[in-house]
Amino acid sequence: MSGNDKAEVTLFVCTSCRRTLDETETLFDHPGEAIHAAMEARLADEPAIRVEAVDCLAVCKRPATVALSGDGFWTYLVGDLTAEANLDEIEAATRAYLASGNGIIPWRERPVSFRKGVVARMPPLPGRARPAAATPNSTIRNKEAAAS
């Protein structure tokens, strides 16, 4: 973990997700480990972002899974991510999440993997919500429902 106290948002990376590497399902790796290491390095320049490894986000069928969360922000859980294919998109989405101010990244700014990989989202806790972004929630909702 980055350990800073100025973080506004946190990128949780599940490092226990197992990815099967053969048909007999006896060989597997943990793709979240490489994602976590890469994001710690790539996002070290941004004190408002904290990167945390998590032992199980309970989305085991869609390795690897990450979660973006912050006090007053909408939370997003996104799966089907790999270090081989998605590092640039995870980094970009995390920066866009911080910039959104309230956790709702405008649809056109979301990487493809974050449009298709959403496992769940959740509002901020009551009384903690930040100002809404310019994009209306209803538009976001309908597109999210259609993509899932």
Place this chain on the structure above:
Amino acid sequence: MSGNDKAEVTLFVCTSCRRTLDETETLFDHPGEAIHAAMEARLADEPAIRVEAVDCLAVCKRPATVALSGDGFWTYLVGDLTAEANLDEIEAATRAYLASGNGIIPWRERPVSFRKGVVARMPPLPGRARPAAATPNSTIRNKEAAAS
């Protein structure tokens, strides 16, 4: 929503989840609406619990979905819930969640629908975690992974 300011935990109920009622998928209802109404009534005696309707938790394939969350608590998202089958279990799980102190309900106290229906979980934000419950996290994790 209950609107109280003393809530320690929030039960979010997705009221936009569609449940298909025929094979052609042209008929559907929103099972979360009845769950939300029932939980508002059943949990009105507990000022530490707030019940909130949410317009889309983005878990559209597993209607209806709820989320349990609170400052310093682990968050749990649970799907496949209906008003016909699960009201007693949702109420019991919400009360057990509050009683857990940190959001991790001991496995033996979790209703079956909350063991099998977990969509995702997420830790509290860094620096906000409450004291761990008596049940070790590692045991919980392994059981959650096996059940998903």
